[in-house]
Amino acid sequence: MKILMSGATGKMGRMIFQMLEQSKQHQIIAGFAVELDEKLPFPIYLNLEECQETDEIEMIIDFSSPNSLADLLNFALANKKPIILASTGYSAEQEEQIKKASKSIPILHSKNMSLGINVMQMLVERMAAALSDFDIEIIEKHHRYKKDSPSGTAKMLFESVNKGRDNKLTELDGRAGMYDSREINEVGVSALRGGTIVGEHSVIFAGEDEILEIKHTANSRAIFANGAIKAAEFLLDQKPGFYTMNDVL
Numbered sequence: 344m345k346i347l348m349s350g351a352t353g354k355m356g357r358m359i360f361q362m363l364e365q366s367k368q369h370q371i372i373a374g375f376a377v378e379l380d381e382k383l384p385f386p387i388y389l390n391l392e393e394c395q396e397t398d399e400i401e402m403i404i405d406f407s408s409p410n411s412l413a414d415l416l417n418f419a420l421a422n423k424k425p426i427i428l429a430s431t432g433y434s435a436e437q438e439e440q441i442k443k444a445s446k447s448i449p450i451l452h453s454k455n456m457s458l459g460i461n462v463m464q465m466l467v468e469r470m471a472a473a474l475s476d477f478d479i480e481i482i483e484k485h486h487r488y489k490k491d492s493p494s495g496t497a498k499m500l501f502e503s504v505n506k507g508r509d510n511k512l513t514e515l516d517g518r519a520g521m522y523d524s525r526e527i528n529e530v531g532v533s534a535l536r537g538g539t540i541v542g543e544h545s546v547i548f549a550g551e552d553e554i555l556e557i558k559h560t561a562n563s564r565a566i567f568a569n570g571a572i573k574a575a576e577f578l579l580d581q582k583p584g585f586y587t588m589n590d591v592l
């Protein structure tokens with residue numbers, strides 16, 4: 344498969360390039376980014392309209408920023424290319440644009456490409472339903488350079504517990520100030536940033552005299568890169584539509 348890597352000069356773009364170079368299964372033939380890197384063995388475009396490899400590209404993989412979405416969707420729609428959107432921090436309006444574009448091209452979007460987190464989502468949804476009077480809190484930790492908070496994954500986990508409680512929950516990003524008491528249907532989502540933490544997510548179910556906590560730790564970015572490559576192999580044969588990692592697993 345011939346790939347356009349959006350975010351090619353970033354941490355995830357480089358990780359995917361290294362993996363594909365070792366496995367030789369697929370090839371990045373062009374990159375999209377906001378800075379050049381002449382050491383990479385494929386051209387990097389700052390403007391996708393200048394891309395020379397458009398006809399050859401079979402798949403777009405994006406780990407960049409929500410700021411690239413308009414350019415990517417324009418390019419993918421105009422040239423009928425499938426796209427994996429793994430950037431995080433999209434606004435509600437951008438999420439709508441993604442859904443709309445998926446009527447014309449195959450799009451897979453997941454805020455977390457790892458197997459473990461996608462299984463955790465299923466588990467916490469069931470736990471939220473079964474432990475119906477437990478308070479739920481979510482804690483996430485990431486490296487000092489992460490731009491968005493709370494993480495896309497923390498938001499995904501909130502959506503899962505909310506589904507388990509028939510959409511009665513509300514998300515509170517960061518607790519601060521004075522409270523008489525915790526609101527029963529409120530889920531506090533707390534973010535911590537520091538060092539080189541790849542990603543940690545805990546969902547805590549706190550009841551009367553008992554606590555159940557489920558935690559995922561990402562030890563390396565390879566889990567996201569692997570998931571994105573698997574997702575691309577899946578998406579290549581799909582019809583236009585909106586897909587998530589659940590469709591891949």
Ligand SMILES: NC(=O)c1ccc[n+]([C@@H]2O[C@H](COP(=O)([O-])OP(=O)(O)OC[C@H]3O[C@@H](n4cnc5c(N)ncnc54)[C@H](O)[C@@H]3O)[C@@H](O)[C@H]2O)c1
Nearest residue numbers: 350352353354355376377406407408410411431454455456
């Ligand atoms: N879904 C997942 O599983 C998952 C996992 C890890 C990271 N991410 C997300 O992927 C994104 C990239 O992460 P990273 O750690 O590699 O970041 P990074 O800062 O190391 O790299 C960002 C890359 O995107 C490019 N970029 C930034 N703005 C752009 C724009 N407007 N147009 C084109 N290219 C642009 C940069 O040039 C760079 O190549 C972030 O949104 C991050 O949260 C998602």
